[in-house]
Amino acid sequence: MKKYIISTxxxxxxxxxxxxxxxxxxxxxxxxxxxxxxxxxxxxxxxxSSGDGGNNIFSNILNSVTTSSPxxxxxxxxKTTTVKTTPVVVKPTPVPVAQQQGKxxxxxxxxxxxxxxxxxxxxxxxxxxxxxxxxxxxxxxxxRSRSVSINTRVMPILVSExxxxxxxxxxxxxxxxxxxxxxxxxxDAALSQALI
Amino acid sequence: xxxTRIMMGMTITVEIAxxxxxxxxxxxxxxxxxxxxxxxxxxxxxxxxxxxNKKQIKKEEYSHDMQEVLNLSEETKKVTLGFFDIxxxxxxxxxxxxxxxxxxxxSDILRNEGVKNFYVNAGGDIEASGKNNEGKDWSVGIRNxxxxxxxxxxxxxxxxxxxxxxxxxxxxxxxxxPHKKDEILDKVLSMTVIGPNAYEADRFATAAFAMGEKGIQxxxxxxxxxxxxxxxxxxxxxxxxxxxYTNA
Numbered sequence: 001m002k003k004y005i006i007s008t009x010x011x012x013x014x015x016x017x018x019x020x021x022x023x024x025x026x027x028x029x030x031x032x033x034x035x036x037x038x039x040x041x042x043x044x045x046x047x048x049s050s051g052d053g054g055n056n057i058f059s060n061i062l063n064s065v066t067t068s069s070p071x072x073x074x075x076x077x078x079k080t081t082t083v084k085t086t087p088v089v090v091k092p093t094p095v096p097v098a099q100q101q102g103k104x105x106x107x108x109x110x111x112x113x114x115x116x117x118x119x120x121x122x123x124x125x126x127x128x129x130x131x132x133x134x135x136x137x138x139x140x141x142x143x144r145s146r147s148v149s150i151n152t153r154v155m156p157i158l159v160s161e162x163x164x165x166x167x168x169x170x171x172x173x174x175x176x177x178x179x180x181x182x183x184x185x186x187x188d189a190a191l192s193q194a195l196i
Numbered sequence: 197x198x199x200t201r202i203m204m205g206m207t208i209t210v211e212i213a214x215x216x217x218x219x220x221x222x223x224x225x226x227x228x229x230x231x232x233x234x235x236x237x238x239x240x241x242x243x244x245x246x247x248x249n250k251k252q253i254k255k256e257e258y259s260h261d262m263q264e265v266l267n268l269s270e271e272t273k274k275v276t277l278g279f280f281d282i283x284x285x286x287x288x289x290x291x292x293x294x295x296x297x298x299x300x301x302x303s304d305i306l307r308n309e310g311v312k313n314f315y316v317n318a319g320g321d322i323e324a325s326g327k328n329n330e331g332k333d334w335s336v337g338i339r340n341x342x343x344x345x346x347x348x349x350x351x352x353x354x355x356x357x358x359x360x361x362x363x364x365x366x367x368x369x370x371x372x373x374p375h376k377k378d379e380i381l382d383k384v385l386s387m388t389v390i391g392p393n394a395y396e397a398d399r400f401a402t403a404a405f406a407m408g409e410k411g412i413q414x415x416x417x418x419x420x421x422x423x424x425x426x427x428x429x430x431x432x433x434x435x436x437x438x439x440x441y442t443n444a
Contacts, residue, residue, distance in 0.1 A: 159438070159439070160431060160434075161432050161434070163340065163430050164349060166347075166348050166351050167351070168346075169335075171334045171336065172209065172315055172334070173320065174320050174359045174388055175339030175341075176320060176344075176362060
C-alpha cells in the first residue's frame with residue numbers, strides 16, 4: 001500500500017510538472033515513449049489491466065490529469081484482499097468462560113489473526129446453545145522448532161474471575177519478593193509465621 | 197517442624213513434615229543458600245558474579261555452578277523468546293534464575309537426605325514435596341497484590357511441584373519487557389506459575405510477567421504448567437487446567 005502511495009505522489013508531481021510545462025508553452029518531454037503509449041491505450045480501456053499494478057496506477061493518474069477528465073479513473077489494483085464472509089467475532093484469547101453462557105449466537109466463527117509473540121495464531125470458535133463448544137486451531141506457529149515445542153497443547157480457553165480474599169489458613173504463601181529493605185523482610189518473616 | 201531465616205535479601209522458610217528426620221538438615225539447607233548468595237549476589241563485591249562483571253576472571257575459570265546457571269539462563273532466554281534475559285546494562289544479572297534454581301537444589305538436598313514431606317519457600321517461590329503435617333497436600337496462598345501483607349486471593353494445593361509469583365506490587369518495576377524497555381508493566385500486577393519444580397515455575401513466571409497480558413497465553417501453551425494472572429482491575433485470568441490445583 002505504502003508503495004502505491006509513494007508512486008502516486010511521484011506521478012502526481014510529474015503530472016503537475018507536465019501541466020506546468022504545457023501551460024507555460026514549453027514542449028512536453030516524456031521521459032519514456034512507452035509510457036506515452038500506455039497512457040493513450042488506457043484512456044479507452046480501463047478494464048484491460050496490464051498486470052503491473054504500479055504502472056497502471058501511474059497511467060491512470062497521468063491520464064486523469066493530462067486530459068482533465070471530470071471523473072478521474074478509479075485506481076484499481078490486481079492485488080485484492082480476500083475478505084472472509086464469516087463474521088469475525090471471537091478473539092482467540094482470553095475467552096472468559098464464566099461470562100459466555102447464552103451470550104453468543106450459534107455458529108462457527110473465525111477469529112482474526114493474533115500475534116502470540118512467538119508467531120501468528122488463528123482459531124475458529126464453534127458456538128452451540130449460546131456457549132463456546134469448541135475451538136479449532138487454523139494457524140499456529142510451526143516454522144521454528146522452539147515454537148513447535150511450545151505449542152504442544154490445544155489453544156487456550158482461559159477462565160476469568162474477579163479476585164476475592166480467601167481464608168489465610170494456608171501452609172505458605174506465594175508472592176512477589178521484596179529485597180529492597182530490612183523492614184519488609186522482617187515483616188514477611190513475621191507474617192509467614194503468623195499464617196499458621 | 198519449620199525454620200525461617202532472612203537471607204539473600206528475602207525470607208527463606210523450610211518446613212518438614214516427616215515424622216522422623218535429622219534436624220541438622222535445616223542447617224544444611226540454609227548453608228546451601230548461604231553458599232549460593234556468596235557466589236551469585238550482585239551486592240557482594242566478593243561474589244563470583246561480581247568478579248565476572250568486573251572482568252576479573254576468565255570464562256574458563258568460572259565455577260561449575262556458575263557455568264550451569266549461565267547456561268540455564270541462555271537456554272531460558274531461548275525458550276521464553278528473549279523475554280528472560282540476564283544481560284543488563286550493568287552486566288550479567290542471573291538473579292532472576294538463581295532463586296528458583298537454588299530452591300530446586302535445596303529441595304534436592306532434602307530429597308537426597310531421605311526427606312519426603314517438605315516445602316522450601318524462598319521469597320515467595322516454593323517447591324513442595326509429599327504432604328503436610330495433616331497428611332494433606334501442602335496449601336499455598338497466592339498473595340493479593342492489592343493487599344500483599346494481609347490477604348491471599350487463591351489457594352492451591354501442591355503435588356510434588358513448584359510455584360512462583362512474579363509481580364511489581366512490592367519491589368517496584370524490577371521486571372521490564374526487554375523488547376520494550378520503556379514500557380511500564382502495569383496492566384498485570386502478578387503472574388503465578390505452577391510447574392514441575394521451583395526452577396521451572398520461577399523462570400517462566402518471570403518471563404510470562406514480562407510479556408504482559410499475553411503471558412498467560414504463553415503459560416497456557418506450555419505443557420506441564422499452569423498460571424494465574426491478576427490484572428490492575430482485580431480480575432484474574434487462569435489457564436484452562438489451573439483448577440486441578442485448587443481443590444484440596
